């Protein structure tokens with residue numbers, strides 16, 4: 153089932169604390185196309201207050217925004233393309249929509265595995281896609297890796313996200329990067345053979361586990377954090393996958409400067425601010441992890457302690473996106 157996100161037809165103009173900034177004054181305004189919807193207004197307002205530069209942004213689906221950029225080309229007023237998932241950023245890079253950025257601030261704030269090697273895009277928040285379970289029906293000692301969920305003892309007990317979802321694609325792409333195509337195919341076939349229930353929403357996966365519809369799932373960490381923020385007794389726990397080997401799969405949301413940015417330096421200023429002074433503002437509202445190692449995690453993820461992260465470069469699994477889609481089709485994974 154396709155979920156379409158409506159592209160707004162008008163720019164959303166954020167006002168600086170000192171008053172109205174005209175929408176197209178050609179002055180200190182950065183314009184952002186964003187496929188990320190989490191708490192952006194607050195972060196952009198704080199940026200405007202900090203720097204005096206206002207932000208206008210347009211929300212949309214990733215593919216729609218990329219198409220729009222492609223069509224507008226040098227006529228676009230978008231300076232920054234922002235979105236979730238490294239695969240979406242990488243597709244924009246491969247389509248020539250982003251230009252390289254050379255910034256010492258960004259290179260210091262964002263670890264090398266969370267940004268494009270040529271500076272075409274930078275991760276600005278981390279989202280961990282890991283195993284979640286019902287504590288009454290699963291003992292955490294039974295859990296270990298994504299691969300182990302292909303074992304027949306999990307038959308009829310799993311809930312996972314659909315194959316058209318980019319989070320699933322990136323997780324499977326990371327399996328290909330680590331094991332090669334054939335071995336990754338065996339893992340995904342194992343999930344299929346276990347009659348995994350495919351659900352088109354991370355929140356619904358968590359709710360299904362809570363309601364007893366399955367015992368174990370794979371979701372992004374912040375969806376559980378959100379549910380726990382509403383109800384601290386929500387009966388689902390998080391388990392960090394693959395701690396005995398490569399570490400848990402980490403994805404990003406991030407941004408890059410568009411090829412046709414009117415003022416690339418100002419666009420870079422926004423990216424730098426989001427990765428440094430604005431990190432808390434940017435990641436805390438959605439319970440994400442900062443990319444900047446200097447910034448502590450928000451309260452609920454902080455309670456979950458530290459863990460080993462898969463150091464695989466986001467650009468590497470992002471580049472395997474098409475292979476991951478093909479693999480899931482071959483495996484019969486919906």
Ligand SMILES: [Fe+2]
Pocket residue numbers: 236372
């Ligand atoms: Fe999400």
